[in-house]
Amino acid sequence: MHTQTKYKSEMKTAVLGDRTITIKNLTPILPPQEREKRRREVEQQLFDVFRKYAGQRG
DSSP, rough: OOOOOOOEEEEEEEEEEEEEEEEEEEEEEEHHHHHHHHHHHHHHHHHHHHHHHHOOOO
């Protein structure tokens, strides 16, 4: 059974020159085990990217 994920909404507004920019950030509300699993996945992917480009600094 697939349940629909709920999200926490966060709105931020900034003024840039004569324009007003609104940013809406949606964060999924997950059980602790799923949140930890996703955090580890993101950390591993970031580590892979950093490792790939670390040797290319001049």
